[in-house]
Amino acid sequence: MHTRVAALLGVEYPICAFSHCRDVVAAVTNAGGFGVLGAVAHSPDRLDAELGWIARETRGRPFGVDLLLPPTYVGAERGGLDADAVAALLPAEHREFVDEILRRYRIPAVPTAAPAGALNVAPKGYEPLLEVAFAHDIRLIASALGPPPPDLVTRAHERDVVVAALAGTVEHARRHAGAGVDLVVAQGGEAGGHTGEVATMVLVPEVVGAVAPVPVLAAGGIATGRQMAAALALGAEGVWCGSVWLTTEEAETPPVVKEKFLAAESTDTVRSRSLTGKPARMLRTAWTDEWDRPDRPAPLGMPLQNALVAEAQRAIIEAAERSGTRADALATYFVGQVVGALDRVRPARAVVLEMVSEFIDAVHRLDGMLEDPR
């Protein structure tokens, strides 16, 4: 396929796969797409090991890294918070609410080796990750929240690394373009994870117009070749997909969550602040309902909410593998509305190749609408 993004990334198909799972990243890159490792919760050592593994598996084919670089978060004025400072900021009322949920759903505490820390959202958190990332032969670095800092753009360009940033509004896209990104990912509100409210169908063409000549990837609601064709018809030059990989063979999605995704309808997601403190689309479950009730405490800001609930989330997933608890009702994870279309487990490579095949069919179908049938 021929688009500026395919040429820029050096891939056969401009299909970017965002995943926290190295196996998915490598499989998509090896299938002719472009794998992007979501590295926000990684330690530097683990990121180093994973990128080394991906590089060996993909033998010179291109891949990227995605970090959270939010413009606003709790503690930004101090350059970020350490784990103790985060712990000190978690209100007793919130801790008690989380404990009460676990008790009510009969979730035993998990004996954890290390307490859950803060997300790597501040420079002191993500700088070590950046150093590791730039020590590997990455082709792209992406900012999942907020425009990349100027020094990041400079360092990336010195190494011939492409800089991308996700945008949920035209205003954000303009800000990213102003910060010097090479690619804008226009992500519609139907997407999983941190997302805005403007739908892909509306957002993509307006971002394409606002940031030209910067090329645009479309995200949100894209899991098939028909949807890829729609995204490219809107003016995007590639797609950025997340949800579709969560039900692949390679994905490390917990079994209880994978089964829920395979059974879910498109109406079963909700935008909720209950996992990270910023609005993110996820499967609607008893967990999101508990946090939506007006008589319960409001979620904390980023990164406090994640610190508040990370251990509880781990306990819920572990408990769901055993009987005798109601963990199954609580278990959730980030996913987009396109979850309704995910009804079988496939290898990630098959997802890429089916998308390309369906894309070609969709283009030929459109051609047929223009031809004179006589």
Place this chain on the structure above:
Amino acid sequence: MHTRVAALLGVEYPICAFSHCRDVVAAVTNAGGFGVLGAVAHSPDRLDAELGWIARETRGRPFGVDLLLPPTYVGAERGGLDADAVAALLPAEHREFVDEILRRYRIPAVPTAAPAGALNVAPKGYEPLLEVAFAHDIRLIASALGPPPPDLVTRAHERDVVVAALAGTVEHARRHAGAGVDLVVAQGGEAGGHTGEVATMVLVPEVVGAVAPVPVLAAGGIATGRQMAAALALGAEGVWCGSVWLTTEEAETPPVVKEKFLAAESTDTVRSRSLTGKPARMLRTAWTDEWDRPDRPAPLGMPLQNALVAEAQRAIIEAAERSGTRADALATYFVGQVVGALDRVRPARAVVLEMVSEFIDAVHRLDGMLEDPR
């Protein structure tokens, strides 16, 4: 253009224009598209006059009529409510809240010839409209809410009239197909007016799969040929547009609202129950904010909310044409997220022809992505 919907409706371009304005309906039909008159608030006499006018203007070219046929509404168990019964069900707290808004924004009362009545949502309300519609040479009758009643489908098919119904979820689409409709309009949550939450990008392909072989029109977020190409790539065989006509030369949109639409961004809409009692997307203004505040009464059900606010809405629009009030802050109307792309006034005919031209360009651009550039 060649799709089953174009053939079924007998049009050159499968572009359906939903509008309450007869001039838009006639202009779109005369441009090779398909105009559909939204007739929910019409009296039988007025509907008769408008359909007669459209038939004369379009000289045998096809057009349609759209009604609200909600499956649930206040008073359904009694077969609907008359104006006195509706008035008796409006709580004093709600009446006082509306009056208080008008006082606070300095809106004078409008001397009205007739009090605002109930929406024609019950058989006794819409049956006279159906009789008028079937007395004219309409090509399509659409149900904007809920599946069409069996006798409506029978009567339409006896007269060779196509039956369509709007769906915001796959479940609704299946119900409509089961009721015997000839066309399903899959309307994404980004659409203006009564709408669900699943985005067009996700909803259209799942509805296409669920109701096959019934053909599908896509609605929500479609105002340009790029968006039309995206919709048809998703599997739709035509598009159903509403918002894009509101800023055309022919539209009777009040000037204050038209100006707001031309200035609005895609982030400026909200789903609100404040106009009809059912969630509908509209421009976010002081009116929707007033109804969103937690300390204010919740909107009533359909058709009570419309009866409660119809006169106030008329007073706001009239006051906005004069100085000395804050009516401008309150003025709102149904519109989709695509309002962000509406930035100039064009004839409806030009909208149709530009959509077709952009559609052709988009298809050729997709073709180019598949060609070998050597």
